[in-house]
Amino acid sequence: MTVTTLAVLVPLLPFLGAAAALFLGKRAPGFAQPVAVLPTAAAFVLAAIVAARQGSGPATDAAHRLTPTGSVPIDLALHLDGFAVLIAVLVGLVATCVQLYSTGYLRDDPRYVSYSALVSLFTAAMFLVVYSGDLMVLLVGWEVMGICSYFLVGHYWETEAARSASIKAFLVTKLGDVPFLIGLFALATDAGTFRINGILTAATHGELHHPTLIALLLLAGVAGKSAQFPLHTWLPDAMAGPTPVSALIHAATMVAAGIYFVARLLPVFETSSAAMAVLAAMAAITMIGSGLAALAQDDIKRVLAYSTIGQLGYMAGALAVGDRSAAVFHLLSHGAFKALLFLGAGVVIHSAGTNSLAAMSRMGDLGKRIPDAMWTMGIALAALAALPPFSGFFSKESVLRAAEHAAGGHTAHIPAAVGWTVLVAGLVTAVLTAGYATRLFLLAFRGQGATVADHGREPVVMNAVLWVLAIPTIGFGMISLLPRVFDLPQWFDGEALSPTLTTSVLGIGLALVGILAMYGAWQATATRRRVPIGAVVAAPPQDLEPALVEETAIDTHAKVYGDIAAAEDPGDPGRLLLGPLHRHAAHGFHLDALYAALFVRPVLAAAGLVRFLDREVIETYVSGTGAAPRLLGAAVRRAQTGNVQTYLSVLLAGSVVLAVLVAVGA
Amino acid sequence: MHLVYPAVLSALLFSVGLYGVLARRNAILVLMSLEVMLNAVNLNLVAFDVWLRDRLHAGQALTLFVIVVAAAEIGIGLAIVLLVYRNRGTSDVDRLTDLADSDDPSVVAAPEEKAEAAA
Amino acid sequence: MSLAAAPSGFLSPTGVEIAFVLVGIATVGAALVTVSTKQLVHAALWLVVTLGGLAVEYLLLTAEFIAWVQVLIYVGSVVVLLLFGLMLTKAPIGRSPDADSGNRWAALVVAVASATTLVWVVVDAFRATWINLDGAVQGSTKVTGQILFQHWVLPFEALSVLLLAALVGAIVLSRRTDRKNGAR
Numbered sequence: 001m002t003v004t005t006l007a008v009l010v011p012l013l014p015f016l017g018a019a020a021a022l023f024l025g026k027r028a029p030g031f032a033q034p035v036a037v038l039p040t041a042a043a044f045v046l047a048a049i050v051a052a053r054q055g056s057g058p059a060t061d062a063a064h065r066l067t068p069t070g071s072v073p074i075d076l077a078l079h080l081d082g083f084a085v086l087i088a089v090l091v092g093l094v095a096t097c098v099q100l101y102s103t104g105y106l107r108d109d110p111r112y113v114s115y116s117a118l119v120s121l122f123t124a125a126m127f128l129v130v131y132s133g134d135l136m137v138l139l140v141g142w143e144v145m146g147i148c149s150y151f152l153v154g155h156y157w158e159t160e161a162a163r164s165a166s167i168k169a170f171l172v173t174k175l176g177d178v179p180f181l182i183g184l185f186a187l188a189t190d191a192g193t194f195r196i197n198g199i200l201t202a203a204t205h206g207e208l209h210h211p212t213l214i215a216l217l218l219l220a221g222v223a224g225k226s227a228q229f230p231l232h233t234w235l236p237d238a239m240a241g242p243t244p245v246s247a248l249i250h251a252a253t254m255v256a257a258g259i260y261f262v263a264r265l266l267p268v269f270e271t272s273s274a275a276m277a278v279l280a281a282m283a284a285i286t287m288i289g290s291g292l293a294a295l296a297q298d299d300i301k302r303v304l305a306y307s308t309i310g311q312l313g314y315m316a317g318a319l320a321v322g323d324r325s326a327a328v329f330h331l332l333s334h335g336a337f338k339a340l341l342f343l344g345a346g347v348v349i350h351s352a353g354t355n356s357l358a359a360m361s362r363m364g365d366l367g368k369r370i371p372d373a374m375w376t377m378g379i380a381l382a383a384l385a386a387l388p389p390f391s392g393f394f395s396k397e398s399v400l401r402a403a404e405h406a407a408g409g410h411t412a413h414i415p416a417a418v419g420w421t422v423l424v425a426g427l428v429t430a431v432l433t434a435g436y437a438t439r440l441f442l443l444a445f446r447g448q449g450a451t452v453a454d455h456g457r458e459p460v461v462m463n464a465v466l467w468v469l470a471i472p473t474i475g476f477g478m479i480s481l482l483p484r485v486f487d488l489p490q491w492f493d494g495e496a497l498s499p500t501l502t503t504s505v506l507g508i509g510l511a512l513v514g515i516l517a518m519y520g521a522w523q524a525t526a527t528r529r530r531v532p533i534g535a536v537v538a539a540p541p542q543d544l545e546p547a548l549v550e551e552t553a554i555d556t557h558a559k560v561y562g563d564i565a566a567a568e569d570p571g572d573p574g575r576l577l578l579g580p581l582h583r584h585a586a587h588g589f590h591l592d593a594l595y596a597a598l599f600v601r602p603v604l605a606a607a608g609l610v611r612f613l614d615r616e617v618i619e620t621y622v623s624g625t626g627a628a629p630r631l632l633g634a635a636v637r638r639a640q641t642g643n644v645q646t647y648l649s650v651l652l653a654g655s656v657v658l659a660v661l662v663a664v665g666a
Numbered sequence: 667m668h669l670v671y672p673a674v675l676s677a678l679l680f681s682v683g684l685y686g687v688l689a690r691r692n693a694i695l696v697l698m699s700l701e702v703m704l705n706a707v708n709l710n711l712v713a714f715d716v717w718l719r720d721r722l723h724a725g726q727a728l729t730l731f732v733i734v735v736a737a738a739e740i741g742i743g744l745a746i747v748l749l750v751y752r753n754r755g756t757s758d759v760d761r762l763t764d765l766a767d768s769d770d771p772s773v774v775a776a777p778e779e780k781a782e783a784a785a
Numbered sequence: 786m787s788l789a790a791a792p793s794g795f796l797s798p799t800g801v802e803i804a805f806v807l808v809g810i811a812t813v814g815a816a817l818v819t820v821s822t823k824q825l826v827h828a829a830l831w832l833v834v835t836l837g838g839l840a841v842e843y844l845l846l847t848a849e850f851i852a853w854v855q856v857l858i859y860v861g862s863v864v865v866l867l868l869f870g871l872m873l874t875k876a877p878i879g880r881s882p883d884a885d886s887g888n889r890w891a892a893l894v895v896a897v898a899s900a901t902t903l904v905w906v907v908v909d910a911f912r913a914t915w916i917n918l919d920g921a922v923q924g925s926t927k928v929t930g931q932i933l934f935q936h937w938v939l940p941f942e943a944l945s946v947l948l949l950a951a952l953v954g955a956i957v958l959s960r961r962t963d964r965k966n967g968a969r
Contacts, residue, residue: 642766645759645888649688649895656898663906667802669914672846673907675809679816679835681900686820688892689885694870695825698832701863702816705839708855712848716923717916723932726924727940729851730933733858734944738951740863744870745958751874752961760886 003053004062007078010046010088011127011141013039014095018120025113036116037099040123044092047127051085056490061133061197072188077195079133082491083328087260088130090332093472094252094339095123097465098244101343104459105244105350106547115155119248122148126253130260135184135194138261142225145254146173152249153241159555165240172234176224183217186210187268196264203267215268215275218261219282226258227309228316229286233592235309236293239301240554242547243346246301251308251338256331259315263324270322270413280320280418284425287313289589291432295439295574296585298567299355299557300345303440307384308338310429314399317422322414323402325492330399333391333476337380340469344377347458347466348444350546355553356561357443358569361529367445372463374445376470381441383473385434385511388504394477397499397507400426404503430507434514439574442522448529459546521573529571563587672713679706693747693757697740704736801918805845812838823880829868836860846916848924 017039025032054060059081066076099119106112125148128141147170154166188194190209191202202208222228227235227250238250249255262269262279269275287310294306311334318327349355351370352363360366367374383392403426405411406419480488480497489497499507561567566586569575575582584590679702686699708729715725751757815834822828836859843852922928933941 640766642763643760643886643888644762645688645886645892649888649891652684652688652899653891653895656895656902659906660902663902667799667805667846667916667918669911669916670908671802671805671809672842672916673911674904675805675813675842677903677907678813678900679839681896681903682813682816682820684899685892685896688895689889690820691884691886692825692874692876694867694874694876695820695828695884697870698828698867699820701832701859701867702819702835705836705855705859708851709839709842712843712846712851712924713916716846716848716918717914719917719923722936723924723929726848726851726929727933727937729848730854730929731940731944733851733854734948737858737863738948740866741955742951742958744866745955747870748873748959757874758886760888 003050003060003080004078006046006050006053007060007062007080007131010043010050010092011124011131013043013046013124014120014127015124018117018124021113021117021120025117029113032113032116033103036120037096037103040092040099040120041096043123043127044089044096047085047088047092050080051089054080054082054085056082056487063133063195072192072194074136074194075134076137077133078131079196080131083260083263083324084130086332086491087256087328088127090335091123091126091130091253093469094248094335095119095126097339097343097469098248101247101346101462101465102242102244104461104546105346106242107459109547111155115152115242118148118151119245122152122249122254126257129257133196135188135196135199138196139181139184142257142261143177145249145257146170146177146225149173149238149249149254152245153238155242155245156240156551156554159240159551161237161554161558162240165234165237169234169238172231173224176221176231178220179217180221180224183214183221186217187214190214199265200267203265203271206271208268208271211268211271212274215272216278218265218268219275219279222258222262222316223282224258225261226255226312226316228258228282228312229289230591232286232290232309233588233595236297236302236305236588239299239305243301243342243349243550246305247339247342247346250305251342252335255308255312256315256335259312259319259327259331262316262319263328266319266322266324269319273413273415276320276322276414277418279316280421283313283316283320284421286310287317287425287429288432291429291436292578292581292585293588294436295432295578296566296582298357298561298563298569298572298586299554300348300357300360300440300444301342301355303357303436304338304341304345307341307433307436310433311338311384313429314396314426317426318399318402320414321402321406321419321422322411323399323405323495325489325495325497326395326398326402328492329480329488329497330395333383333395333472336469336472336476337383337390337392340376340380340466340473341384343462343469344373344380344466346546346550347373347462348377349550349553351458352444353549353553355550356557356567357440358533358561358567358572361443361447361569361571362449362532363447363451364449365451366447370458372458372466376466376473378441378445379470380473381437383477385437385515386430386507387434387511388508389474389478391473391475391477393507394480394497394499396426396430397503398497400503400507401497401500402495404500427506427510430510431514431517434511435518435577436574438515438518439522439572442519442573446522448526449532462546517577518573521576525571525573525576531571533567533569533571669713669717672709676706676710676713679703679709691758691760693750693759694744696759697743697747700743701736701740704732708732801845805842808838808841808845812842821885823882823884824878825871825876825881825884826868826878829864829871832867833860833864836864843924846924847918847922849922850924850926850929852924853926 017035020039021032021035024035059079061077061079063075063077065073099116102112102116102119106115109115122145125141125144129138129145132138132141150166150170153169154162156162157166184194187199187208191199191207193199193202203211208214220231224231235250235255239246241249269279290306290309290313294303294310297303297306311330315327315330315334318324318330347370348360348366351373352360352366354360379390383390386393386396388394400423402411403419403423406414407416407423408419409416411419479486489495563586578585587593683699683701683703683706686702687696690696690699711725711729711732715723715729718725747757750762754762812835815831815838819828819831819835822831836855840852840855840860843849843855
């Protein structure tokens with residue numbers, strides 16, 4: 001089979017798997033798990049084969065035009081290059097891991113069939129986005145991911161949090177998608193084609209007439225999908241979905257789609273320095289803000305969500321300084337370790353019976369009970385904090401290196417100020433990232449206090465998946481040091497990705513500063529953690545489904561701690577370090593309240609007005625048209641007395657009047 | 667003789683009969699008023715017949731026929747009034763209002779019950 | 786034709802005219818009492834006066850036969866029938882205050898309006914028209930019999946069938962039915 005055929009099969013298999021799951025799931029429950037796992041796993045293998053065959057060679061293009069579609073043609077086009085095939089491998093790996101993990105995590109879920117089908121469909125859509133060589137086809141995958149995300153976040157739709165989170169995720173991403181769609185049309189009109197290759201050719205030849213407008217419109221969609229400021233607010237709330245969904249969608253793949261899109265169309269963005277400046281500012285605000293917010297979160301998954309936003313900010317920063325190799329490199333390594341972190345968090349939540357870090361920090365022996373999760377999450381958190389030799393270190397250094405390069409004014413099209421912005425923000429975020437990674441580890445696994453009730457054994461498949469994902473977390477960065485085995489820059493644009501001395505020293509130093517500061521704060525607050533706080537899901541049945549524990553924990557968090565995100569815990573080292581900022585950071589710097597005041601309340605007021613107009617004004621007309629004939633009818637009815645003499649009187653009076661009229665008229 | 671005299675007399679009698687038909691409550695008095703109206707018409711017919719000196723005397727012939735028809739009508743009319751009185755215990759015209767629109771569906775069924783009670 | 790042969794003017798009433806007007810006033814008065822009296826039986830008796838007055842008017846108009854038919858059928862039978870009817874429906878003897886319905890004032894308005902209209906039209910139309918009562922009697926029994934049985938014999942026979950039908954109908958309607966014996 002040719003590479004093209006294999007590449008077509010990669011998105012097709014999970015799609016067919018989803019269809020089969022929906023059709024077969026109810027009739028043959030025994031097949032639900034194989035139908036969920038096998039197509040995704042096969043797609044992963046095929047994606048790996050495609051990557052191996054494609055290698056670092058020239059890009060493969062294939063296109064088929066189904067039907068003429070008017071002025072701007074739409075093709076079913078494939079574009080395979082180093083970026084696409086490597087990201088496809090990542091998607092396949094994470095999706096396979098998530099599907100395996102879900103067989104344990106949601107083993108007794110009554111909606112497992114539709115859940116797994118949606119995950120498969122989502123995977124297919126992500127493959128489509130990655131491989132697509134045509135913007136319209138890419139948009140199809142983009143939107144399918146959006147709707148799958150909506151359904152999967154709302155998987156526990158019995159809880160209020162999940163319902164509102166799914167609607168919020170959908171609306172906020174759609175808010176970005178509208179300008180995105182307009183931008184796509186403007187871009188295609190300027191370039192005369194939807195094919196990415198054609199657009200890139202047009203961009204390099206300066207044939208785009210409105211580069212800034214197009215780039216800004218597209219950035220809105222990217223900000224929505226990749227959870228960048230100011231459209232990032234949906235991602236922390238989306239943690240109300242099941243943990244595997246968070247791992248797949250909100251860490252490794254869907255949020256990466258925006259970054260990948262910019263990476264593919266980077267020449268278009270580079271034609272507008274304004275767009276690059278906006279992207280840089282967006283990335284800088286996102287990075288620092290999310291780092292601060294992550295320090296204040298109490299829900300373990302929300303910490304990870306904010307860290308995802310921050311890491312996506314790194315990627316956006318790398319793109320802003322014009323280095324898409326670094327961005328995609330960080331995307332790949334981050335995808336692996338963030339999926340690992342989320343899946344590990346699922347294990348922790350199940351074992352602890354709570355998602356609250358405040359409650360976990362008062363729990364003894366949690367780390368001993370789940371050593372697999374503790375070790376793998378430790379590795380992943382080290383990668384997140386960019387400690388060598390883990391993968392996060394190398395990819396983050398490549399970003400910092402690119403920023404430093406741009407700050408020195410050595411990158412074409414990129415102003416030095418953009419480079420400085422990204423570099424400074426990246427370094428500050430390095431401290432914050434190391435801080436919240438340390439806080440997460442210490443609070444979750446180094447708690448002191450009574451041993452928590454046993455929530456049953458962790459399914460083997462879940463622990464196995466953690467170790468599988470630990471392999472790229474450890475090795476993916478180091479392999480880039482061995483150009484003979486795996487020459488990563490050759491797969492990309494050929495730019496060097498290995499760390500430089502300056503940024504390495506700076507990065508490691510700042511990370512150590514963050515770790516030590518957090519450790520010190522943790523020690524300083526140790527006595528305050530003696531006071532018990534929090535609630536734990538009591539689970540007498542030994543084999544309770546892990547997802548149920550999580551659902552209950554999410555549902556009760558707001559009731560127990562008064563807030564879905566934060567907890568009033570004086571023993572939180574993050575609170576000590578943040579000081580007065582803590583209150584604001586815990587609520588995402590009140591951005592939700594701002595949006596509520598700016599958009600939600602006016603819309604609600606307008607809806608109230610419309611409702612008033614409809615109910616009180618228009619309805620009055622409608623009921624008036626009914627009431628007027630009824631009144632007339634009642635009046636006429638009163639005349640119908642049944643008294644013949646009355647009728648006859650009126651009849652004769654009428655005829656007299658007529659006779660007089662005729663006589664007078666004559 | 668001036669034609670206006672019988673014509674005006676006829677018009678006045680007709681109007682008086684009209685008043686009786688419209689104002690009287692007892693059905694038999696209504697029938698009486700009806701007779702007055704018919705006779706007013708008859709007077710007109712005779713007067714105009716005499717005035718025109720019609721060779722066929724159509725006016726007088728018609729008057730005779732009207733008298734006969736009136737006799738038949740009074741017979742049938744009285745029979746109906748008797749029947750109504752027997753069924754309802756009254757011959758008041760303004761209480762025979764079953765044709766009136768009523769909110770109460772039981773009113774429709776009432777005459778049947780009364781008929782059975784009277785039988 | 787009668788206009789040309791008119792021997793008298795509008796303001797020179799003959800004896801016949803005076804008699805006609807006087808009887809006419811009596812007739813209208815009796816009719817008014819008939820439709821307004823509170824005593825139901827009196828109404829029937831005043832109806833006799835009205836019908837009798839009309840018979841006199843027919844005589845004055847030289848329609849002899851019709852006058853006698855009027856007396857025979859109306860005064861003789863119809864009024865008797867009406868009195869029977871009054872008795873059979875147990876009409877109260879003496880004053881009954883509710884002889885007139887609530888429709889009375891509307892009826893009065895309609896009646897006055899129609900009287901005004903009719904009188905106005907009639908007077909306006911026949912202001913200068915005279916009836917020539919001289920010469921052969923217009924409605925003697927002989928004349929009436931001749932035209933009735935020469936020209937109007939078919940309607941006459943049809944009318945007899947109508948009378949028969951009315952007779953049968955009146956009997957059927959007023960017969961007491963006994964449902965238990967399945968008479969109907």
